[in-house]
Amino acid sequence: MIGIPQQVVQDVASPDSLALSPTASDAGIATADSLLNGKPDPEMVGQLIATGQFSEFGHRVKTLMTDAAAGLVPEIIGAILVFLLLYITYRFVGALLDRLLKRGKRVDQGVQSLLKKTYRIFAFVLIAVMVLAQFGVNITALLAGLSIAGVAIGFAAKDTLENFISGVTILLDKPFAIGDVIEVDGTYGVVEDLTLRSTRVRTVKRQIMVLPNIHMVNQKVINYTMMGAVRVDIDFGVAYKEYPEEARKVVLPLTEGDERLHSAFPPTVVVTSLNDSSVDMQLRVFLEDARLENQIRVEYTEKIRAALRQADIEIPFPHLQLFVDGAKALESSTLFLPPGDPER
Structure with a gap:
């Protein structure tokens, strides 16, 4: 039997000789302990994955997510309570504002719409900030x-801001109001709605x-309602050969009783x-x-035509009269002989 030196046996059986390299097992164990103790280190997370300790990694991620969710519960409850309180206040103040605006006869409908929309936007922004x-x-x-984003958006939405400012100008200057009959760019219609961006006009063809x-x-707008009376010309x-006074006596009675x-x-x-x-x-x-x-214009145009015809007053139409005088070249022509002439 060959004898083995005792020192060799001690070296082989020594716990230190059986330990893994610090760059492998120790590093992996240290990484797991670090994660399980609540100290997530990106470098150790990488070592944990590199050493194949996926179960510890998954356990730690699950623990972190559970702790984060548990920590958010009070915040979520507080946010819900704040939202409910502010939303109830928003609805109450909105109903009160609507009632006050309806009682105020001097407040134009367009101004009412502007105030309601401004209040709604302000309230939603405040609720979002508080939550x-x-x-x-x-x-x-x-x-x-x-604020910085608002400046950037302002430059990008230049046309929208111009329309908004113009809408406020219209509401304050009051060149027209909802329900007024106006003419703009040759289009005739009734103002149906006035928003912060645009004005909606219903035309005679029932088009918006x-x-x-x-x-x-910037355009010329004619308001037919502002003065309380509008003149219609037919x-x-x-x-x-007719006399205007005779035509006047025929046409004026058509308006009686209207x-x-x-x-x-x-x-x-x-x-x-x-x-x-x-004439x-x-x-x-x-x-x-x-x-x-x-x-009215269509109706009275038809009435006038019928009344003039009944009164035997001639309604003219464009025509030309041709007078031939001294045209020697046509003397031998049969063109101007009366109908039935045997020489024609």
Whole structure:
């Protein structure tokens, strides 16, 4: 039997000789202990994955997520309570504001709409800020960041801001209001709505025309409602052989008993011009409701034509008269012989 030196046996059996390298097992164990003790170190996380200790890694991630969720529960509850309290306050103040605006007869509908929308935006921003504050968000830094972002957005949304400012200008200057009959760019219609960005006009064809507020400020706008009465001109003409006074006596009785006409302004019939083929005349009536303008014009144009025909007053139309004098080249022509002439 070959004897083995005792020193060798001691070296082999020594615990120190059986230990792994510090760069392997010790490093892995240290990494696991670090994670399990709540000290996540990116370098140790990498060593943990490199040494194959995936179960410890998964356990630690699960623990961290559970702890984070448990820590957020009070914040979530506080945020929900703050949201409910502020939302109830928002609804109560909104209902009170709506009631006050309805009682205020001097407040224009467009101004009411602007105030309601401004209050709604302000309330939602305030609620969002207060809820974020429950999660430890730095409100001062957030507002500073929003200010910088607002400047950048302002340059990017230049047209939108112009329309917003124009909308406020319209509401304050009041060139027209909701329900007014206006004409802009040759389009006639009723103002249906006025928002912060655009004005909506319902045309006579029952089409909604959406116009940017900057367009309404820069263009000529005719308001037919502001003065309380609008004049409607109905054009017609009579032949030169007729007398305008006779036409006036025929046309004016057509307006009698029409309650749609303004009682303070009696209808009139005037001569407006002497045209090439006719004496141009005009029936002028005033309306309290400007929305009836087109209806009145169409209706009375038809009535005037029927009345003039019944009174045997000629309604002219464009025509030419040709006079031939001294045209020797046509003396031998049969073109101008009367019908039935045997030489024709």
